[in-house]
Amino acid sequence: MISPEAGCPVYDVDLYDDDVLSDPYPHYRALRDLGAVVWLPRNGLFALARFDDVRAALRAPGLFSSAQGVAANDHVNEMSRGTTLASDAPLHDRLRAIIAAPLLPRALEEIGPQIRAEARQLVDDLVDRREFDAVTDLAQHLPLTIVSKLVGLEDYGRGSMLRWASATFNVLGTMNPRGCAALSDVHEMRSYLGGPAIRERLRPGSWGDRIFAAADRGEVEAERCPVLMRDYLGPSLDTTIFATANLIMLFGRNPGQWDLVREDPALIPGAINEALRVESPIRGFTRHLTAAAKIGDVTIPAGSRVLLLYASANRDERKWHDPERFDVRRRASDHLGFGNGVHMCAGLHLARLEMTALLEVLAERVVRFEIGTPVLALNNVLRGLASLPVRVS
Template sequence: MGAAIPSYDVDLYSDEVLAEPYPHYKALRDAGPVVWLPRNDLYAIARYKDVRESLRAHKVFSSAEGVAANEAANQGSKGTTIASDPPDHTAMRQVIGAPMLPSRLALIRPRIEEMAGALVERLVAQRDFDAVTDLAQHIPVNIVSELVGLPEQGRQNMLKWAAATFDMLGAANDRCAAAQDSIREMRSYVINEATRDKIRPGSWISKIYDASDRGLFPESRCPVLMRDYLGPALDTTIFAMANIIWLFGRFPEQWDLVRADPALIPNALNEAVRLESPIRGFTRQLTADHDIEDVRIPAGSRVALFYASANRDERKWEAPEAFDVRRKVNDHVGYGHGVHTCAGMHLARLEIHSVLAALVPKVERFEIGATVPAINNVLRGFSSVRVRVH
């Protein structure tokens, strides 16, 4: 018989926890390898080793029944890339992820770097700007909307749809309920507006239709797959980009290190995603009984894997709450791990790297002003970060 599973009687999707989650993550890690969340009707896994191993074990920790913390969203998301397992997931991932492979991104790198340079030039001349709305949103929204190939009338809604998608994947709370109108609007759009005759030829969406023509999946699946480009490709990148500017403002000595050695930019980016993970985590459903240490989780259980907690686990990282651009962090789980590793990870890194490389020769110091946290069921970041550059 396995060890008793401790309980943590706190709603992990409440406003209070979302605003300051890290003490709660530490409490989960300290409580044991598996913790029961009675307020959310979930088991929680919060330690690095266990989260990473669970993400690798996709046959047991299944995504096919959804990855949300509420049953309605899980039923509604079945058949999407995020809510599927191999071999279905593999076929869809090959199509969705193909435009974001490093070899393909090399073709658009000059355009992204040019856009980043012009943006930084303009904002540095202003001296004061918002690191979220003026800086972080600019390249993802403009590049992604163009590459995805949406009809013009849908592009202005992409950020709203992205935030709603992640709110829907949390607990069945007021935020989840409020997201439903935006989700219905997005679904209507991909079915009735983003049709084959209205999208840009050669775009990412056109490749979905091409794959359907080759028999990889029925054409009726195309609108479902389009949704993968309307949510995950935006907010995670935007939050990560604003977070790193905020961190450099709080820790100016780390920006000095990057300015002295721009080769540290990729490592700084990884460290920022580790420390301030844009995605808190997703759930999985167990297909069989599973033991973690001496704790048994029964088959059919819904389990939350907290990436953001794993990335601050004292068992893995020395001084995990410190921001250190020289730390070796290639194995963080901020982008997930295993077959469901974020398909847009390389695009996000390219966009953020381009912005930081443009900032290095122009900015000596970031002075952080007022900040407004973005309260979202699954994402963590800011809706506004005022910055003055020196």
């Protein structure tokens, strides 16, 4: 089939369908095999699924713009304009500088001991139990305990953070029933964070409080403060939680790889990169083309919306040898699990810190992960687990 829009291959499958979300990798391979650019008529999107093309697009924000939104639907793109995620320079740079300040490596050194101590206590408790859920008992603990305190949200906000974070990503897909249902949670989050009493609810000196302090100094408009607070939820919660649980699942399925990490904990950073490559928490976002772009043999028209599939790029056979194999010795630091370019995940250093702290203690205490049947958390944009029973020895 040939698309009349650009003369490129067509893949007549809804990438946001439940069956596709449950097992996306055969579809990603099909897209990569079809060509550098593929038209998705069910979604009204052009798709880039190969590593080099996705990375090049992420590094060309002037052409592959975020200012018109990064969702796969017009409604959310319209309502999200002007956020850190849905903006280009210079606005993006100004907003990101504010939210990224406490997430930089030097700033995180202050909370490193707290995170490592919390990780040790958590792992000791779970290992003593022998059986636990790698999602709800292990992966969720540090982000919910540490991040909620750092952001400064009170109990009500903390109790809602997971639901809000999941909804934030669901609405960035198509407006299928899952995306539509998530809109009410997104509006609830906006109402809470944008309410007149939010500043009084924040712990003094917290990340949220610092945003309002930046507005007091004239560094950002006061009306943008609730928007910036939302930026701490998704990047600090679901993505880290899913990545952590995926690590346990991969080590359970590949005990020889866990043996390597136990014997040499210096492999932990590489293991984290490899897990983010093999099971990328973020499937991908869209971009708006500001001008016509030729990719391979296809010229995509200006004004088109293009889906950049990070998770497919991370398994591209053109980039990686035996890409579906989990190998902690692989040099995978250039994976796209955190994105790339100016919109690279601002919370990546915090995520690495949390995962490293957990793996360091697990490597001391656990010889084997015996995993049960994983339960997938269906989300339009994220891929991760809702549950993973584990028995350790």
